[in-house]
Amino acid sequence: MRFRTQLCNVTTFSKLIGSLSSLGKVCWMRLEDGIIRFTIIPDQGTQVWAQLPVDAIFEESTYILEANSGVINLEVPVGALHRALRSAVAATSTQLRLTKKGNVPLLALTIHASSWTTGSNALGIADADQAATDHATVSGPRERETVIAQEVPVKVLHELSVEGLHEPRCRDPDVHIILPSLFQLKSISERFTKLATDSKGAGTALSSVAPKLELSANMHGSLKLAIATDSLRISSVWTDLVNPALDPAQLSQTELEQLPSERMRAFRDDDEAGWAKVRIDGKDWGRVLSVGRLSPKVVACFIHETALVLYVYLPGNGDDSCLTYYINSYAA
Amino acid sequence: MTTLSFSLAPESLFQLHDALTCLAKFHDTVAIEAEYDILRLSVLNPTKTAYTAFVFEADTFFESYSFALPRNGTSSRDARPDRFCCQLYIKALLSVFKGRTKDKDTAVERCDVELREDLDQTECRFVIRMICGLGVIKSYKLTYEAANVNHAVFDRTKTTNQWSIDPKFLREITDHFSPSAEQLDISSEGGKAIFTSFTTKITDGKEILKKPVHTSVAIDKRDFEYFLVEDSLHVAIALKDFKAVIAHAESANTMITARYTRPNRPMQLAYDFGGIKTEFTLMTRGASDDEVPQSSRAPELSARQTPAPVTVRQASTSNSRNMPPPPPRARSIRPLTGTPSASARGTETEPSAETQRPPASIDFDSLFVPADDDRQWDVPNEDEETEDRLGWDATGDHETFNASLGRLRDTESSMPPQDTSHEDDMGIPPTQRISQVSQLPAPQQ
Numbered sequence: 001m002r003f004r005t006q007l008c009n010v011t012t013f014s015k016l017i018g019s020l021s022s023l024g025k026v027c028w029m030r031l032e033d034g035i036i037r038f039t040i041i042p043d044q045g046t047q048v049w050a051q052l053p054v055d056a057i058f059e060e061s062t063y064i065l066e067a068n069s070g071v072i073n074l075e076v077p078v079g080a081l082h083r084a085l086r087s088a089v090a091a092t093s094t095q096l097r098l099t100k101k102g103n104v105p106l107l108a109l110t111i112h113a114s115s116w117t118t119g120s121n122a123l124g125i126a127d128a129d130q131a132a133t134d135h136a137t138v139s140g141p142r143e144r145e146t147v148i149a150q151e152v153p154v155k156v157l158h159e160l161s162v163e164g165l166h167e168p169r170c171r172d173p174d175v176h177i178i179l180p181s182l183f184q185l186k187s188i189s190e191r192f193t194k195l196a197t198d199s200k201g202a203g204t205a206l207s208s209v210a211p212k213l214e215l216s217a218n219m220h221g222s223l224k225l226a227i228a229t230d231s232l233r234i235s236s237v238w239t240d241l242v243n244p245a246l247d248p249a250q251l252s253q254t255e256l257e258q259l260p261s262e263r264m265r266a267f268r269d270d271d272e273a274g275w276a277k278v279r280i281d282g283k284d285w286g287r288v289l290s291v292g293r294l295s296p297k298v299v300a301c302f303i304h305e306t307a308l309v310l311y312v313y314l315p316g317n318g319d320d321s322c323l324t325y326y327i328n329s330y331a332a
Numbered sequence: 333m334t335t336l337s338f339s340l341a342p343e344s345l346f347q348l349h350d351a352l353t354c355l356a357k358f359h360d361t362v363a364i365e366a367e368y369d370i371l372r373l374s375v376l377n378p379t380k381t382a383y384t385a386f387v388f389e390a391d392t393f394f395e396s397y398s399f400a401l402p403r404n405g406t407s408s409r410d411a412r413p414d415r416f417c418c419q420l421y422i423k424a425l426l427s428v429f430k431g432r433t434k435d436k437d438t439a440v441e442r443c444d445v446e447l448r449e450d451l452d453q454t455e456c457r458f459v460i461r462m463i464c465g466l467g468v469i470k471s472y473k474l475t476y477e478a479a480n481v482n483h484a485v486f487d488r489t490k491t492t493n494q495w496s497i498d499p500k501f502l503r504e505i506t507d508h509f510s511p512s513a514e515q516l517d518i519s520s521e522g523g524k525a526i527f528t529s530f531t532t533k534i535t536d537g538k539e540i541l542k543k544p545v546h547t548s549v550a551i552d553k554r555d556f557e558y559f560l561v562e563d564s565l566h567v568a569i570a571l572k573d574f575k576a577v578i579a580h581a582e583s584a585n586t587m588i589t590a591r592y593t594r595p596n597r598p599m600q601l602a603y604d605f606g607g608i609k610t611e612f613t614l615m616t617r618g619a620s621d622d623e624v625p626q627s628s629r630a631p632e633l634s635a636r637q638t639p640a641p642v643t644v645r646q647a648s649t650s651n652s653r654n655m656p657p658p659p660p661r662a663r664s665i666r667p668l669t670g671t672p673s674a675s676a677r678g679t680e681t682e683p684s685a686e687t688q689r690p691p692a693s694i695d696f697d698s699l700f701v702p703a704d705d706d707r708q709w710d711v712p713n714e715d716e717e718t719e720d721r722l723g724w725d726a727t728g729d730h731e732t733f734n735a736s737l738g739r740l741r742d743t744e745s746s747m748p749p750q751d752t753s754h755e756d757d758m759g760i761p762p763t764q765r766i767s768q769v770s771q772l773p774a775p776q777q
Binding site for chain 1: 661
């Protein structure tokens, strides 16, 4: 079993791992020829299934993958990997490989970083006599090279142990819509959750469950974020968003016409029946939205009262790099 | 009567604050020693694996400095009759010597510190007066406790490995380490110096994913001012201590020098600047290799079980002629026994009553170290005090002492029953237990 590659897009890789690490402690990393998949299935909360072409984060010419089945499955502590990748962000070159120390398999990052030192002026001190004499011996400006090795312990998973893991299947969405700026969405969501929790705490606090965010959208470019408690009801509405067309190549004309989203489109835009709604946990939603750091394009698919599926497309990779988030809706 | 007074300019005040911030990373009490030409602040960490000292030179660091000891007050037992020692809570000092303030109008213009120590007075205090702009004067009175201070002795002439570097480079290295890393291994190979972080946490074989990330950073030897180290020699120190040192060295803008011989011998990091001499004596251990059984190389563990601190003991072998055998530190490990050597209202010059206890009880006590910080205040010394059992009459203060004992016990329900023979060893607490003044001192004007 062999895996070795040079990283070509450390910032993207690091941000990707960073946003995954907000949702779970470990991630299933599946290395295949041409495709890398990252999957997080937490005990509770949102699942992520991410799929990227190798060249999105690795240098394809240096990508070496050897395994009997042609696939390597790893269980990776995402937090530790994210931390380790931070050393690589400003590096000149970074190699990632699978190795072993004793009985512990490791993902080893070898990072070459260089910086410029200006020699005796590096400290910018002239007043301290002691320091000044010390610095007389330092050579002039030159390039410093630092080699950093980060070894993240991982677990190699047998094909059998991941066989039973499948991407969730859902019925066709009622509404699909492109989300506005995730940063804006995140701060408003957080504000709402905080307001609702505060007002709850001040009141009777009968239930210990935090109030849920209500997210709804229609096929006329409107998205509504709302939260309600006994003492307050607050909502924000975005309009003129895009309801993207589905790929006509995958579906026949009649199939397209029978999609639930087409039925929803038939409602007038002021008709309440045209809205699909889900209830989600504010904290979990905040973790999902941390993917905003990749500044992606996000299509949200609403399955009324059931689930919200987010398709997160990384910029600059066409539709090949896609992270899919499966968020269950809470009952009212 | 001991007199000590000194004044500090604002710049020195900030440096004192920086020093205290650094010292606070090692332990919560600082020992202050005044001599004729220097003032020394030192801290020994609770596991006795790190000793930190800041020496402030009387002529250069202070605006004015005066120190005088009573002619008759010193006892022959004291190894260094020419100094005054006491200890204080670092937190209390830090709240007085705050960092730079943004408020320009009432910024500190001068700071006067005076020691009020009089054997005939019940109150002995450090009096600190901050003379600020607009005629504002803030005064603070801090209680202190007597202490017998020992230094980790490090013989620089025996150093076989030495390097010096800008602490900025070291900080860049430690930035790569995981925040949970505990140890730092230093070695060199060819033209590279290698710093490796590791954790000696014993993890369950199944929990591979919870194993700590191993990080190693190699930098060019040319980044050092000089680097004279035996190739492929591995020494390891506590990463937390190392970070504390480089953070201060970086703020002081000075080169840092490391001296050491071999693993399991102390390493000293040191730098001098602007009238301040610092030294950090850290115990080292062997290499980080995984194949070594982890429990077998933990010097601080063995140190806990023996009365003498490792750093001191090791170093003293080469210095036994000019230094007395270093006794354990004042805040050493032992059960609650009152405050014998502090009997003299806050000075160490008075005789104190204490018997040396069997080592077995020390071993036993060491288990309870973390449970009770307060006890660390209690007994300044064990070895030096053996001949002074009858040095004072406890009857007068017995009740007050017992009261304080009882109160302490309330908070320590898990304490084992006290050996009653210890009661003979009780002393008068200093003017006030520091635990009683946990509130930070407030400006009085």
